[in-house]
Amino acid sequence: MIKVKQGGDGQICVVDPATDRLTAANATTFKDEMWQLIDKGEYRLVVDLTGVSFVDSSAIGALVGVLKRLGNRGEIVVCGLSGSVEKMFRITRMDKVFPTYRDSAAAAAALSERL
Amino acid sequence: MTRVLHMPTELDQLDGMVAQLTELASPTLSEDKLTSFEIAVMEALTNAVQHAISPAPDKPVAITIDVQPDRVRVVIFDAGARAPDDLYDNVPQPHEIDEMSESGRGIPLISMLADDVLFQPGEGGNRLQMVFNKDPSP
Numbered sequence: 642m643i644k645v646k647q648g649g650d651g652q653i654c655v656v657d658p659a660t661d662r663l664t665a666a667n668a669t670t671f672k673d674e675m676w677q678l679i680d681k682g683e684y685r686l687v688v689d690l691t692g693v694s695f696v697d698s699s700a701i702g703a704l705v706g707v708l709k710r711l712g713n714r715g716e717i718v719v720c721g722l723s724g725s726v727e728k729m730f731r732i733t734r735m736d737k738v739f740p741t742y743r744d745s746a747a748a749a750a751a752l753s754e755r756l
Numbered sequence: 757m758t759r760v761l762h763m764p765t766e767l768d769q770l771d772g773m774v775a776q777l778t779e780l781a782s783p784t785l786s787e788d789k790l791t792s793f794e795i796a797v798m799e800a801l802t803n804a805v806q807h808a809i810s811p812a813p814d815k816p817v818a819i820t821i822d823v824q825p826d827r828v829r830v831v832i833f834d835a836g837a838r839a840p841d842d843l844y845d846n847v848p849q850p851h852e853i854d855e856m857s858e859s860g861r862g863i864p865l866i867s868m869l870a871d872d873v874l875f876q877p878g879e880g881g882n883r884l885q886m887v888f889n890k891d892p893s894p
Binding site for chain 2: 662664695697699701706708724728729732735737738
């Protein structure tokens with residue numbers, strides 16, 4: 642389901658979940674595909690939620706699962722939060738767990754600075 | 757206005773049902789309150805499907821939505837095994853859940869976002885009632 646493009650001179654992986662709603666219906670698929678990216682050696686990840694209008698607790702759990710899989714090998718950040726998605730990140734405090742940026746360019750720039 | 761709806765116990769049915777319920781609630785609830793409604797109903801329906809899917813895969817989840825000028829009431833009944841009586845007692849806030857936990861946020865979100873929650877587990881299934889009040893006029 643996810644769409645992937647490279648940023649930051651190929652050292653950063655920008656992931657578009659390619660769905661309007663990231664929920665219990667597709668969160669496991671999303672997590673599995675993110676794990677595959679990590680297992681292939683992608684350790685600097687931007688999850689771009691610009692096109693996602695709704696996330697539930699299953700999606701939050703999937704993102705935490707990706708973070709745990711990554712461990713201390715790299716970094717995962719999110720961008721493009723708005724409306725309901727921003728509210729969900731705020732009330733679950735995930736905005737304190739995942740560094741959050743306005744858009745994928747800002748996220749990639751921040752990750753590049755930390756390379 | 758009261759509507760009774762039924763949903764198969766399949767996760768891929770959730771988004772369509774939540775969209776339908778959110779549309780029905782929209783005349784009463786503000787935009788922010790409608791976001792709370794959508795999150796809480798999604799969590800509750802997900803729980804209902806997951807609880808019912810094993811013991812009663814052929815029995816649909818029954819949803820009653822009652823939309824009034826001052827509040828929206830949703831009742832979800834699943835035919836799953838009897839849940840613990842204290843499932844909704846002393847529920848932590850969503851931010852109090854271990855941040856590295858991959859589950860366990862659904863009931864805290866429902867408890868936080870609905871104005872009133874009544875959970876009645878039984879031998880034939882589990883009934884969850886949530887009430888969302890219209891925000892007072894500024």
